[in-house]
Amino acid sequence: MTVPIELIYRYPWLPSLKEFFSDIASKPPSEFISTIFSETFSEEIQERLFEIFKAAFDNLENVSYYKLDKVNVYLYLLLKILMVVLDNKIITNKIANLYSKINYNDLIKENDYNIYSICEDLKLDILYSDPMEYGVNILKDQRELLKTSFRIYYTDYLKLISNLHDEYRKLVNNALSNGYVFIQKRSLIRLIQEYIRNKFEVKEDKASLESLKKELLNLQEFKELYENILSQWELKKEVFEYSFDISFKEGADISNTFPPCINEILSKSQEGQNLIHIERLFLVFFLHALNYPVDKIIDIFSTMPDFARDKTAYQVNFAKKKGYTPHKCTTLKSLNLCMAAKYKDKICLEGYYSKKQDAQKKIKHPLFYVQLKQFRASRKENHPNNNLKNNNERK
Amino acid sequence: MSENKLLKKLFQAYYRENKSKIPIVDLLEHREFGFIPWDKQIMIRHMAFKNVELLKKYLADNGSRHVYSSGTLYLQPDNLNMNNKQYQGCDLVIDIDVDHFETPCKTNHDYWYCVECGKSGKGMMNKCPKCGKRKLRNLNWICDICLDIAKRDIISLIYDFLFPDFGIDEKDLKIAFSGHRGYHLKVENKKMRGLSSGDRREIVDYITGSNISLEILGLKNLSLNLSLLRDNIGWSKKIILKIEEVLKNYSNDIIIKLFKGKQFGLSNDTIEFILNNKQNFLEILWNIEGFGPKKWETFLYGIIKEIGIRIDDPVSIDIHRLIRYPGSLHGKTGFKVQELSIKELDTFNPLDESNKNLDPIVFQSDIMQKIEILEPKVPATKIKGQTYGPFSQGEIIEVPHHIAVFLLCRGVAKTA
Numbered sequence: 020m021t022v023p024i025e026l027i028y029r030y031p032w033l034p035s036l037k038e039f040f041s042d043i044a045s046k047p048p049s050e051f052i053s054t055i056f057s058e059t060f061s062e063e064i065q066e067r068l069f070e071i072f073k074a075a076f077d078n079l080e081n082v083s084y085y086k087l088d089k090v091n092v093y094l095y096l097l098l099k100i101l102m103v104v105l106d107n108k109i110i111t112n113k114i115a116n117l118y119s120k121i122n123y124n125d126l127i128k129e130n131d132y133n134i135y136s137i138c139e140d141l142k143l144d145i146l147y148s149d150p151m152e153y154g155v156n157i158l159k160d161q162r163e164l165l166k167t168s169f170r171i172y173y174t175d176y177l178k179l180i181s182n183l184h185d186e187y188r189k190l191v192n193n194a195l196s197n198g199y200v201f202i203q204k205r206s207l208i209r210l211i212q213e214y215i216r217n218k219f220e221v222k223e224d225k226a227s228l229e230s231l232k233k234e235l236l237n238l239q240e241f242k243e244l245y246e247n248i249l250s251q252w253e254l255k256k257e258v259f260e261y262s263f264d265i266s267f268k269e270g271a272d273i274s275n276t277f278p279p280c281i282n283e284i285l286s287k288s289q290e291g292q293n294l295i296h297i298e299r300l301f302l303v304f305f306l307h308a309l310n311y312p313v314d315k316i317i318d319i320f321s322t323m324p325d326f327a328r329d330k331t332a333y334q335v336n337f338a339k340k341k342g343y344t345p346h347k348c349t350t351l352k353s354l355n356l357c358m359a360a361k362y363k364d365k366i367c368l369e370g371y372y373s374k375k376q377d378a379q380k381k382i383k384h385p386l387f388y389v390q391l392k393q394f395r396a397s398r399k400e401n402h403p404n405n406n407l408k409n410n411n412e413r414k
Numbered sequence: 415m416s417e418n419k420l421l422k423k424l425f426q427a428y429y430r431e432n433k434s435k436i437p438i439v440d441l442l443e444h445r446e447f448g449f450i451p452w453d454k455q456i457m458i459r460h461m462a463f464k465n466v467e468l469l470k471k472y473l474a475d476n477g478s479r480h481v482y483s484s485g486t487l488y489l490q491p492d493n494l495n496m497n498n499k500q501y502q503g504c505d506l507v508i509d510i511d512v513d514h515f516e517t518p519c520k521t522n523h524d525y526w527y528c529v530e531c532g533k534s535g536k537g538m539m540n541k542c543p544k545c546g547k548r549k550l551r552n553l554n555w556i557c558d559i560c561l562d563i564a565k566r567d568i569i570s571l572i573y574d575f576l577f578p579d580f581g582i583d584e585k586d587l588k589i590a591f592s593g594h595r596g597y598h599l600k601v602e603n604k605k606m607r608g609l610s611s612g613d614r615r616e617i618v619d620y621i622t623g624s625n626i627s628l629e630i631l632g633l634k635n636l637s638l639n640l641s642l643l644r645d646n647i648g649w650s651k652k653i654i655l656k657i658e659e660v661l662k663n664y665s666n667d668i669i670i671k672l673f674k675g676k677q678f679g680l681s682n683d684t685i686e687f688i689l690n691n692k693q694n695f696l697e698i699l700w701n702i703e704g705f706g707p708k709k710w711e712t713f714l715y716g717i718i719k720e721i722g723i724r725i726d727d728p729v730s731i732d733i734h735r736l737i738r739y740p741g742s743l744h745g746k747t748g749f750k751v752q753e754l755s756i757k758e759l760d761t762f763n764p765l766d767e768s769n770k771n772l773d774p775i776v777f778q779s780d781i782m783q784k785i786e787i788l789e790p791k792v793p794a795t796k797i798k799g800q801t802y803g804p805f806s807q808g809e810i811i812e813v814p815h816h817i818a819v820f821l822l823c824r825g826v827a828k829t830a
Contacts, residue, residue, distance in 0.1 A: 144605075154646035157632040173580060174605040177613035190616040191623065192630040194647035198581025201647065353625035355612040378541075378548045 022136045029087040029125060031095035032218050033140045040092060048100050049234050055097060056240040060090050065244060067094055068101075072248055075113040076255040078326050080120050087125065103221055104232045104245060109291040109322075110252060115219035116293045123212040127205065131168055134204060141214065143179075144172035145207075146199055153194040153201040169207050170199035179210040182217075184297050184354040216293075276392035278385045279362035280351050281305055291322050297354055303338045304345040308386055313339060347384045366391060417822050417829060418452040418479075424819065425452075425743055426477030428776060429470065436473065436741040437753055438466040439588075440602050444487040444502065448736045450480040450745065457482075459736070462492035479745030482736035485600060487607065496734065503607030506614065507737055508621075509729040510567045511596035512560040523555035523793040534790070553826070555793040556595055556747075561764055568597040571723045572756065574652075575621050576601070584756060591764050591774055593744025593751040598737055614731050623649065623722030628714055634707070653714060654696075656721050661692045678716040684709070748819040749774040765797050779815035784830040785822065786810050792826045 022035050037044045043051055055061060067084060071094075074082045085091075098118070102111045126134070131147065138145040150166040157163075171179075173195060180188045187193075194201040202210075221228075236242045277285070284298050294302070299320070306316050313335055320331045348367075351357045359367030370381040371391055382388050429436070439445065447461040447469070463469040473481065484491065485507040489500035520537050527534035528542035529549040541548045568589065576582040588600040609617075619625050628634040631650040632643055643650045660669060666689055673680040673688070680688075687702050688695055699705055705713075729735055738744065740753040752774040754762055767773040775797060787805040794803040795817065802817050810830045813821070821827040 152645075154648070154650070155632065155643065157643075172605070173617075174609060174613070177609060177616050180616075181610060181612055186625075186627050187630050189619065189625060189627070191620045191625060191649060192627050195579045195620070196581075196647050197578065350625070353615065353619055355615065360611070 022140045026133060026136065026140075028089055028091055030122060030137065031092040032122075032215050033137065034142070035140050036092065043093075043096070048231060049238060051096065052100065052235060052238055052241050055093055056238070058093075060093070061240075064090055064094055064097065068097060068244070069247070069251075071098065071114065071117065072251060075110075075117040076251060078113075078323070080117065080325060081124065082117070082121065085121060099219065100235070101245070101248065102219055103228060104235055105248065106221065106228060106232070107252075109289075111219055111221060112291040112293070115216045116291075118219070119212045119216040122215050123208060126208045126211060131204065134169075134207065137211065138171075138207070141211070143175045145175075146170040151201070153196075165194075165201070165203075167201050167203050169202050169204055171202050171207065171210075172198055173200055176200045176202070176210075179213055181355070183210075183213060183295055184356055185295060186297065186354070189353070276389045276396070278382075278388040279358035279364045279367060280356050280385055282362070283358040284356075285319070288319055288322055293325075294323060298356065300338075300343075301346050301351070301356065303335055304343045305385060307339050307343070308345055309389065345385060348382060351385070417825075420829065421479075421745075421748070421819070421822060422452040422477045424477070424748075424777065425479070425745075426474060428743060429473035429477060432776075433470045433474070436466065436470050439483060439740065441487055442466055442469070442483075444489070444491055446484040446486065446488060446491040446499070446736065447739075448482040448484075449476065449478040451476065452479045452745075457736075460492055460494050462490075473742070478742075481739040481742035483739045484734065484736050486734055501733070503604075504609075504733040506601040506603075506606045506609070506617065507729055507735060508571065508599040508601075509592075509596065509726040509737070510564050510571070510599075510724065511592065511594075511726055512564050513554060513595050514726055515724045517560040517563050519557050519559040520554075523557050525553040525555075525791050525793055526550050527790065553789060553791075553793065554595070555795070556765070557796060558763070558765055560595065564596045565759065565762070567723055567725075568599060569759065571599065571621065571725070574721075575723065579620070579648075580617075587756065588740070589754045589756065589759055590738070590740050591749075591752040591754065591762065592738060593742075593749040593774060594747050598751075600737075611731050611733050614733070615727075618725065618727050618730050620649075621723050621725060622727070623718040626718055628711060633714055634711070649718075652721050653717055656717050657696065660717070660720070661688075661695055672720075673716075677719050678713060680709070680713070743776070744823075746823050748777055748816070748823045750776045766799050775816050777816040777819045781815045782812045783815055783818040784810060784812050785818050785827040786830040787821075787827050789826040792821070795820065 021038060022033060024039055027033055027036055027039050043054070046054070055064060058064075067086070067090070070082045070084045095118075098114060102114060105111070126137070129137075135145060135147045147168055148170075150168050151170075152164060152166050154165045155162055156165050173190065176193075177190065188206075190200070236245065281302065284294060284302050287298075288294060288302075302319070303316060306319075313332070316335050317328065317331050320326055320335075321328070346354070346356075348357060357367075358364075366388060367382055370379050372378075373380045382391070443462065443464050445462070446459065447463060448457045448459040449461070449472075450457050463472070485505040487502040487504065489502060491499060493499045516538060522536070524537055525534070526537075526539045527550070528545060528547060529551055530547040531542060531545040533542055533544040535543075539550060539552070542550060572587070572589075576587070577584075582601055582603070586601055586603040586606075588602060590598045592598055626649055631648075631653070632646070633650060633653065644654045645651065660672070664672070669689065670685055672678065673685045674682075681704065684702060684705055687705075691698060691702075699710065729737070738751045740751050742751050743749070744751060749764070750773075752762075752764070752772055754772065758769075758772055762772060764774050767775070778798065787807055787809040790807045792803055792805040794801050796802075797817060797820065800814075802811075802813050805811060811827075818827070822829070
């Protein structure tokens with residue numbers, strides 16, 4: 020099935036783009052760029068492009084000048100090429116977050132038929148029917164009958180939620196029947212938003228990336244565009260980079276004792292990737308448990324696409340007042356936030372030997388991981404060989 | 415001749431004479447194989463076979479103690495480096511093994527002793543109750559009861575989860591008796607093969623009922639109307655139906671035993687109140703003295719545990735795991751890893767199977783053999799309707815060939 024061309028104008032990330040724009044899809048990037056700069060809309064596309072970059076660098080969630088026309092297709096392709104050439108994870112994440120959010124806002128206005136067509140084009144196994152009741156949602160004294168026209172095959176559902184670790188998205192907490200998950204239209208669109216965000220991920224290897232960059236930067240207009248974006252970034256980058264400092268300067272720096280689950284979230288944050296709700300909570304609870312200064316925690320969140328200092332400060336302070344405990348390892352595993360395997364972390368994977376119990380014990384809580392690392396570090400410091408070494412050094 | 419040499423010869427002979435009974439797994443040439451030989455406690459991994467004939471020849475030549483193949487498909491299954499094997503996908507593998515959970519019969523046939531202090535006892539034990547050390551020698555045995563519990567679990571997995579919820583097609587299911595204490599189930603389906611380890615954890619959570627949010631399912635709210643949730647699709651319906659089933663169909667004795675167990679931990683008074691109000695328990699539960707939200711939560715998690723299938727989670731989550739090859743022999747029992755259709759599963763009785771084609775006791779024979787018992791205590795073994803044992807260390811016994819093979823494979827006896 021092919022979607023109508025209007026949908027491609029609105030959503031150029033759809034696979035059918037290749038069919039409608041086979042002329043440009045088959046062109047090498049340099050030829051495509053030359054074509055763009057020779058078109059009458061050359062100036063307009065650059066203007067629109069800068070709007071997007073400006074909004075992304077300012078952590079905005081929408082752009083004032085965004086049109087769903089044919090130029091939008093060229094704009095999307097140019098954006099993707101620029102992400103490859105810029106080869107900067109932070110910029111890519113900022114653009115991906117903003118672009119997917121803009122698309123979400125448009126998708127939400129689409130009728131059911133168009134959403135179904137989009138899913139079909141994305142090769143998602145979706146069933147559409149008259150609204151079907153699948154349960155009751157009870158909130159305090161309110162009872163809401165749950166109905167939907169959309170069902171999605173569980174393997175597609177699992178792939179789309181793989182980076183969204185919210186508890187309510189877990190398969191076990193959803194209505195699953197005959198292989199299909201009942202899903203509200205809004206939730207389905209949120210999953211499509213995630214698909215769009217992932218479209219910006221740069222997958223090229225370093226060597227081919229370098230040669231492409233070299234080739235494209237030979238084109239004068241493209242070079243100017245590229246440098247213009249970079250200079251805009253240079254101005255923002257400084258603010259951005261200073262905002263990220265995890266080291267606890269007032270006391271001892273213990274960030275090197277953090278478990279991989281926390282390091283993963285911090286590195287995502289450092290790259291400007293959007294953190295989902297549960298990741299934000301876990302990070303805040305964890306840092307509070309280690310008595311990190313509130314200001315420092317707020318600064319970490321300043322890289323988020325939706326950052327608002329006042330709101331964040333309120334939430335971070337609220338969590339501090341409540342004294343929540345960070346999630347334990349089993350919960351993190353179930354939420355797919357455990358990164359032991361990804362980081363091949365020996366302590367997480369193998370545990371530690373308990374002399375008292377004469378047994379190998381598993382790490383059950385990320386805070387215990389910190390404790391263990393600190394204990395090991397202190398033992399190293401107090402080891403007689405280390406003292407000897409220190410004495411020798413003093414001599 | 416040492417026991418291992420003898421068993422190797424037996425296994426070689428079996429594989430030589432039963433080539434036609436070794437099934438071919440789907441896309442065999444893309445799977446990694448692993449073998450544990452008789453002379454070393456190591457696994458020979460990273461092997462591959464272009465066709466089943468080469469595998470059969472390998473088995474006949476080597477008579478391996480244990481034979482495994484991957485649920486994973488690779489372009490280069492024999493590449494020594496996991497990163498270079500070129501992963502193509504993995505079947506969903508589910509392992510139900512009674513080793514991992516309590517069964518009532520374990521206190522009858524499982525035995526342990528502490529290597530450190532010599533204390534011994536019956537049942538499942540992780541550390542010595544006397545000296546607190548974990549250096550225990552466990553002798554886990556098999557019986558009809560525990561194998562039947564494992565079978566009921568695999569049947570429930572299929573009929574309560576895989577068919578109605580996941581819509582799995584019967585033709586994509588591969589079921590096998592593991593040759594020892596449980597069953598394996600494989601879902602060979604193209605869409606399933608593309609799932610990541612994290613995606614598989616979601617499936618495991620669904621099947622086991624782990625990490626359910628009572629709040630999201632609407633079961634935590636004090637003003638809930640539980641009869642409404644009966645119509646919900648998914649776990650909330652399963653929970654309500656199970657509560658109703660327990661109250662309506664279970665005898666008072668079983669309910670008392672269940673609710674007193676550590677899963678529920680209800681007091682005698684609460685249990686008595688529930689039993690007296692079985693018909694309308696769900697309507698009046700908040701009027702039961704001492705049955706507050708915390709108890710309700712514990713009660714619900716107890717019910718969830720009753721519904722969830724007790725599978726070995728890591729097996730299903732790991733995308734590079736090797737599992738026993740169907741039709742191969744289990745080196746700890748001498749039994750065959752028997753493939754079964756769903757229809758066959760229903761009446762299958764691994765320790766006394768009447769259908770010759772499905773019988774995992776492949777060394778059955780009336781020929782008697784003399785062996786000497788090595789372990790301090792060996793529990794009774796009931797195979798083919800006959801009970802042998804219990805036995806004590808040093809005893810020289812004369813048993814049918816298949817019992818001798820079983821005891822030799824278990825390492826609790828030697829040839830006399």
